[in-house]
Amino acid sequence: MAEPKVCEDLLRERRKCTFDVTELTNLIDGGAQGTEERHYVENLVLNTEGLSTKNEVPEEYLSHKERYEYAVKKACILYEVLKEYAAKHNTMDAFKPTNKYRVTFGVVKDISPFMLHMGMFVPTILNQSDPEQMAEWLPQAMSMGILGTYAQTELGHGTFLRGLETTATYDPATEEFVLHTPTLTAYKWWPGGLAHTANHCIVVAQLYSKGVCYGVHPFFVQIRDTETHMPLPGVKVGEIGPKMGFQTANNGFLGFDHYRIPRRSMLMKNAQILKDGTYVKSKNDKLTYGTMVFVRVLIVTDVAYELSRAATIAVRYSAVRHQSQPKPGQPEPQILDYVTQQHKLFIGVATSHVFRVTGCWLWDSYSQVIADVGKGNMDQLPELHALACCLKAVCSRDATARVEEFRLACGGHGFMASSNLPIINGIVAATITYEGEYTVLMLQTARFLVKAWKQATLGNAMTPTVSYLVRFVNNDRVRWENRPEGIVSGFLAIAAGKTKAACESLQEYERSGMDYEDAWNSASVQLVNASEAHCRAILCEVSWRELSRLAAQSSPSLGKVLLQMGELYLIYWALEKRGDLLLYSTITGADIAKLQARYEVLLGLLRPNAVGLVDAFDIRDEILNSTLGAYDGRVYERLMEEALKSPLNAEPVNQSFHKYLKPLMMKAKL
Numbered sequence: 001m002a003e004p005k006v007c008e009d010l011l012r013e014r015r016k017c018t019f020d021v022t023e024l025t026n027l028i029d030g031g032a033q034g035t036e037e038r039h040y041v042e043n044l045v046l047n048t049e050g051l052s053t054k055n056e057v058p059e060e061y062l063s064h065k066e067r068y069e070y071a072v073k074k075a076c077i078l079y080e081v082l083k084e085y086a087a088k089h090n091t092m093d094a095f096k097p098t099n100k101y102r103v104t105f106g107v108v109k110d111i112s113p114f115m116l117h118m119g120m121f122v123p124t125i126l127n128q129s130d131p132e133q134m135a136e137w138l139p140q141a142m143s144m145g146i147l148g149t150y151a152q153t154e155l156g157h158g159t160f161l162r163g164l165e166t167t168a169t170y171d172p173a174t175e176e177f178v179l180h181t182p183t184l185t186a187y188k189w190w191p192g193g194l195a196h197t198a199n200h201c202i203v204v205a206q207l208y209s210k211g212v213c214y215g216v217h218p219f220f221v222q223i224r225d226t227e228t229h230m231p232l233p234g235v236k237v238g239e240i241g242p243k244m245g246f247q248t249a250n251n252g253f254l255g256f257d258h259y260r261i262p263r264r265s266m267l268m269k270n271a272q273i274l275k276d277g278t279y280v281k282s283k284n285d286k287l288t289y290g291t292m293v294f295v296r297v298l299i300v301t302d303v304a305y306e307l308s309r310a311a312t313i314a315v316r317y318s319a320v321r322h323q324s325q326p327k328p329g330q331p332e333p334q335i336l337d338y339v340t341q342q343h344k345l346f347i348g349v350a351t352s353h354v355f356r357v358t359g360c361w362l363w364d365s366y367s368q369v370i371a372d373v374g375k376g377n378m379d380q381l382p383e384l385h386a387l388a389c390c391l392k393a394v395c396s397r398d399a400t401a402r403v404e405e406f407r408l409a410c411g412g413h414g415f416m417a418s419s420n421l422p423i424i425n426g427i428v429a430a431t432i433t434y435e436g437e438y439t440v441l442m443l444q445t446a447r448f449l450v451k452a453w454k455q456a457t458l459g460n461a462m463t464p465t466v467s468y469l470v471r472f473v474n475n476d477r478v479r480w481e482n483r484p485e486g487i488v489s490g491f492l493a494i495a496a497g498k499t500k501a502a503c504e505s506l507q508e509y510e511r512s513g514m515d516y517e518d519a520w521n522s523a524s525v526q527l528v529n530a531s532e533a534h535c536r537a538i539l540c541e542v543s544w545r546e547l548s549r550l551a552a553q554s555s556p557s558l559g560k561v562l563l564q565m566g567e568l569y570l571i572y573w574a575l576e577k578r579g580d581l582l583l584y585s586t587i588t589g590a591d592i593a594k595l596q597a598r599y600e601v602l603l604g605l606l607r608p609n610a611v612g613l614v615d616a617f618d619i620r621d622e623i624l625n626s627t628l629g630a631y632d633g634r635v636y637e638r639l640m641e642e643a644l645k646s647p648l649n650a651e652p653v654n655q656s657f658h659k660y661l662k663p664l665m666m667k668a669k670l
């Protein structure tokens, strides 16, 4: 059968595009070879028997239990296919922030029950086990001979890791640890895949030896029999129930009743317990938190990808949707022609690029620091932690706001499950909370900023990402320049100004008699604001530098568009933060009016390329899963086709009519 035709609106939009869409796709994939590899993986996966979702009932109509079973079945077939491909590649390469493995969304719309296995169980083994442990566990984990997750959060404690209650008490007589859940609040709660998928997990517990508590440490723990999958004696495990999203992630709870595991189950790359119970300290106790830093780094490119999916849906829909009649007698225009609609959409497209390039820069910094840590040099760990915290926090929160804006831009149809925007919304919203909650992570960055400010005022040497503070110690109003570099300087001045203000408040509260912790709490709104400003300055500075670099390497037509997106991001935020700029730079009302005018010009310049820009994300229909965003733009046909799949439409009259509605109506007639 011939493929249905692409709708006229999208054909016209594609003809308007001023740059080579494939060139941008290649740039996003890190080169033409990256695109080729991704296409290869996508074809491999989506052409595999049992993986295509084409003729299946949409997941949303399945019961909670069926949906989980469906996701497990698909994840298993998918793994087999990806294994063959990944076997040819270096293990860590599989974890690089590329779009190759996002093909999973073409198989299960929501989160895979294996996400934590690949996302945290394997990385923790890789980063925290000693060579002998790695040789034993890694091959089993990579081949799915064992199925794992990362069990850290408890019912009563998620953020405050030092407050975790699960205990691992060393017994030198048997050379075992005794894992125990002393209270209801000590139950592990949340880990993905823990409920009915995993048979092993990394358990983070308070280590006790010779009556001394040495704080939280990771342990490799078997929780289910590998043959029968029954929970092992002493283990209580189950599912936590339906959530706002993440329906197929299989989040679980876990408790231990004096459950014994061998001494060598403690991951011993950093700290160790010797046979007699002697504790050998890690070079840095925060290395235990290493997997979280790794995931926080990945989340930045992850949310950039989710934004690109939501953008593709909303922009294509806006090109197809016609509404209202601003000029009497004229046809209804595409909603994409409304400047307010462009304002909703284009910042989201630009933000996806900003987060992707900043995320890649962060990944490179992470790789560098971790290589140094491997050589025993921990000097850059605090800066990496501060950077990963604020970027994870701000990018996840901004991305969620942008996805919601994309949903609103699709009007009523954006509320349909078949648009896929609700599932994307759930996936992105979760990132604000998991792997460190927004405010908590912002306050971690604030700790670093407060120390950095002190160093700056003392005239001491500064680490790279905070060296800008020095420029503002004695002069906090920067001279305004109406160009991208000037905007970046403005954001650096805001960050320095807010850091200074927060530090002064902190000191003021202390001077008023408060102890440091209470003073910190009192100043914490300002401290979070300072972190946000610092992060925004980094996003502006790094993305403008990276997009300019990429523009210089691209064809002139694409280079121009990359710079337009970089500039749009800068101006959007300059306008959002105009009050701060008035405080911390010499910007005037007239400058702000010029910025507003330039913003409107940029929207106009990007308008002809809107569809080309989202086509360049190159997200196949099977991965997009959206009635509103498909490549051919057959929005109304797809909405009707999907509506007809509702089980309620299988019969003209539902039994509830006879059971309830008719009796109700009959009563009214009496």
Ligand SMILES: CCCCCCCCCCCCCCCCCCCCCCCC(=O)SCCNC(=O)CCNC(=O)[C@H](O)C(C)(C)COP(=O)(O)OP(=O)(O)OC[C@H]1O[C@@H](n2cnc3c(N)ncnc32)[C@H](O)[C@@H]1OP(=O)(O)O
Pocket (backbone or CB within 6 Å): 079, 082, 083, 086, 087, 094, 095, 101, 115, 116, 118, 119, 120, 142, 143, 150, 152, 153, 158, 159, 160, 161, 162, 192, 286, 287, 289, 290, 292, 293, 295, 298, 381, 382, 385, 433, 434, 435, 436, 437, 440, 444, 447, 448
């Ligand atoms: C072969 C086949 C293969 C085929 C397939 C291939 C496919 C491959 C696909 C691969 C895809 C990979 C995809 C990956 C995607 C991953 C998705 C994963 C999804 C995850 C889901 C969610 C998981 C979770 O949520 S896990 C739980 C997370 N929990 C948290 O984040 C808790 C947050 N709390 C904390 O981090 C801490 O408690 C904290 C930091 C708030 C406070 O800690 P603490 O109280 O101990 O410290 P403080 O006293 O406040 O500070 C002390 C001091 O330490 C510094 N510090 C703190 N943390 C760190 C750190 N991490 N690193 C360095 N330093 C740290 C802190 O700054 C302080 O320093 P000072 O100098 O004293 O100021």
Ligand SMILES: Cc1cc2nc3c(=O)[nH]c(=O)nc-3n(C[C@H](O)[C@H](O)[C@H](O)COP(=O)(O)OP(=O)(O)OC[C@H]3O[C@@H](n4cnc5c(N)ncnc54)[C@H](O)[C@@H]3O)c2cc1C
Pocket (backbone or CB within 6 Å): 116, 150, 151, 152, 153, 156, 157, 158, 159, 160, 189, 190, 191, 192, 246, 251, 430, 433, 434, 435, 436, 437, 438, 439, 440, 443
């Ligand atoms: C979808 C999803 C998947 C997850 N997967 C996993 C997993 O696989 N493994 C795992 O171990 N965990 C997992 N988690 C748990 C997750 O990591 C925690 O929920 C997260 O770290 C937040 O901790 P919390 O729930 O204790 O929040 P809380 O810390 O209780 O936060 C509640 C509120 O208190 C505020 N607050 C807390 N402490 C402070 C402070 N010091 N200063 C100021 N404000 C504060 C927060 O800002 C927030 O507003 C998952 C969570 C979700 C939602």
